[in-house]
Amino acid sequence: MRGKIGIVVGLAAGYVLGSRAGRERYDQIKTAYLKLWNTPPVQKQVAKAKELGTTAALALPSALWDGAVKVVRAAGKGSTPGQKLDSALKASRDSADDVARGAEKTAAEVKKAADKAVTDVKKTAEKVAGD
Numbered sequence: 798m799r800g801k802i803g804i805v806v807g808l809a810a811g812y813v814l815g816s817r818a819g820r821e822r823y824d825q826i827k828t829a830y831l832k833l834w835n836t837p838p839v840q841k842q843v844a845k846a847k848e849l850g851t852t853a854a855l856a857l858p859s860a861l862w863d864g865a866v867k868v869v870r871a872a873g874k875g876s877t878p879g880q881k882l883d884s885a886l887k888a889s890r891d892s893a894d895d896v897a898r899g900a901e902k903t904a905a906e907v908k909k910a911a912d913k914a915v916t917d918v919k920k921t922a923e924k925v926a927g928d
Contacts, residue, residue, distance in 0.1 A: 846910060
């Protein structure tokens with residue numbers, strides 16, 4: 798949440814400063830931004846973020862499918878309808894826990910990658926600003 802507020806404040810400050818400074822300053826800011834954006838370290842982190850997002854997006858449906866298969870198989874076990882229902886409910890709880898753990902792990906990996914990307918971008922920005 799704190800990061801989102803920082804982004805909003807940064808964007809608002811950039812907008813106000815950009816609009817007061819005029820078109821010339823806007824072009825200077827845009828040129829500096831593009832110079833930073835197109836540096837290899839930044840693009841490397843962008844590629845990593847895209848890859849991680851794709852991996853995470855593909856992992857979740859697989860976990861959901863595996864959970865659904867477990868529930869269906871569990872529903873077939875047992876001799877009475879009550880036992881079948883109990884087996885299916887237990888399997889669905891276990892599957893929900895598996896999906897939740899997977900989502901938490903993915904979120905932690907995304908956060909770690911984002912933090913590293915921010916650190917790398919800050920270093921690159923300082924380097925570019927020093928040049």
